[in-house]
Amino acid sequence: MKNLELDLGERSYPILISRELVGNSALWLKYIAGRQVCIVTNETIAPLYLDNFKALLGEKEICEVILPDGEAFKTLATLQQIFDTLLENNHNRGTTLIALGGGVVGDMCGFAAACYQRGVQFIQVPTTLLSMVDSSVGGKTGVNHPLGKNMIGAFHQPNCVLADLSMLETLPDREFSAGMAEVIKYGLICDAPFFKWLEDNIAGLMRRDGGLLEEAVYQSCLNKARVVAEDEREGGRRAILNLGHTFGHAIETAEGYGNWLHGEAVSAGMVLALALSVELGWLDESVLLRGKQLLQMAGLPVAPPENMNVDQFLQLMGRDKKVLDGRLRLVLLKGLGVSVVSSDAPENTIAHVLRVAGVRA
CATH class of the missing domain: 3.40.50.1970 (Rossmann fold)
Structure with missing residues (x-):
């Protein structure tokens, strides 16, 4: 235990x-x-x-x-x-x-x-x-x-x-994959060694190997517990747990709750957040590619829905709980395991990243 x-x-x-x-x-x-x-x-x-x-x-x-x-x-x-x-x-x-x-x-x-x-x-x-x-x-x-x-x-x-x-x-395979999105998130936001461990063990995890699964759940809970202990009510650091969630919540709302599972929407949202981090010059593109590959190996989508458009995305993101004083706050990366909460991403840059990802103008 x-x-x-x-x-x-x-x-x-x-x-x-x-x-x-x-x-x-x-x-x-x-x-x-x-x-x-x-x-x-x-x-x-x-x-x-x-x-x-x-x-x-x-x-x-x-x-x-x-x-x-x-x-x-x-x-x-x-x-x-x-x-x-x-x-x-x-x-x-x-x-x-x-x-x-x-x-x-x-x-x-x-x-x-x-x-x-x-x-x-x-x-x-x-x-x-x-x-x-x-x-x-x-x-x-x-x-x-x-x-x-x-x-x-x-x-x-x-x-x-x-x-x-x-x-x-x-647990059905699709639900298991959806959970893996949150597991991978911890490696991206605050635990680079854990991300590397996931890369090395993703095949066994997807087979639901008991020992690997216990370690993945433990490390994920440990990372979350540390963040929550520092900031229970999300006044600061706890917001990093929302990597990809502002994009993801927009997907869930637009597609109808349950049509995209939460983890699936977060997976696509994390890829968008990594791509935005690269576009801002904060993150090496290799981290984006590694993140996409690991999510794909976990059976997760890495692109947003084809039927959404940029204006719809931005409108729904603007209603997110993380909007403060009219400014959209996003969790972005400045390195593998190095996350920040920022309001510095211009709307036109976000729109550009969405278009590059295949979202209709």
């Missing part, structure tokens, strides 16, 4: 990484303080894991919420199902919510926990690679709006994160 802690003082919590972790309930039942538990999952995960998970909770007073599966349902309307269930079952401030699912389930369950009776405890049990290495760690929760992704939410840290690698055995 590989364990680490996200250091946030009184709100610090462990991230546990291992195979068959959930079945060893002695390791995590202590993070459920009261007798009431609400498990939030979705229609895909429930048949696979819900009954077994409930059996591990012993004498707890359990209710469950089974949400529709997919990014398209990450909405305020769907969130209401969680509140309805909590109220119908008379759950009080001592309840613990458990997010059993991928990033959408984790974000929605965490947001419900942040809001219900002004804040209750919750636990993250991520079932996808993307949620294990990214969305379950760091306390970002929320839902989408038709005009922008993750525009409604709150920071609310979990009691613990249980990354049970055995759950990845049921």
Whole structure:
């Protein structure tokens, strides 16, 4: 087992990484303080894991919420199902919510926990690679709006994160690849040795070799935990975790949530961010080429959708959460593992990079 802690003082919590972790309930039942538990999952995960998970909770007073599966349902309307269930079952401030699912389930369950009776405890049990290495760690929760992704939410840290690698055995290949985008991101933004390790081991990772996968999840979580510990609420350094996300969120919004998976959109967005870094003279083109090659080997797209146009891209990027005082802030690279948050990229330069990438004028 590989364990680490996200250091946030009184709100610090462990991230546990291992195979068959959930079945060893002695390791995590202590993070459920009261007798009431609400498990939030979705229609895909429930048949696979819900009954077994409930059996591990012993004498707890359990209710469950089974949400529709997919990014398209990450909405305020769907969130209401969680509140309805909590109220119908008379759950009080001592309840613990458990997010059993991928990033959408984790974000929605965490947001419900942040809001219900002004804040209750919750636990993250991520079932996808993307949620294990990214969305379950760091306390970002929320839902989408038709005009922008993750525009409604709150920071609310979990009691613990249980990354049970055995759950990845049921993950479809496309979802696995989408998770690899976030893994590769850490190498690009802050960990050049990890990027080189990924290059050397990408074939084994895509075969889901157990030892390699455990190391990749651990290093990814370690990198994120370090960044979040420095800047919990994204006032500065934490923004580097958004490499490719401003471009990627524009793709997700334009294409309809769920048609491009989050990791797929981020992959194409990271290539655009690297290309912009090269265009500004900040980054050697060899890093762009290495990044594209690694993403392609992970089965990810490296070009934006053909049906988007430049004006649409820029308009959607202008609504991103990272816009500050009317200025678009982008995460760019000044070297492999050296990232910056900058408002210095002129709009005409961004437009040029988009056109070169195949986006229609």
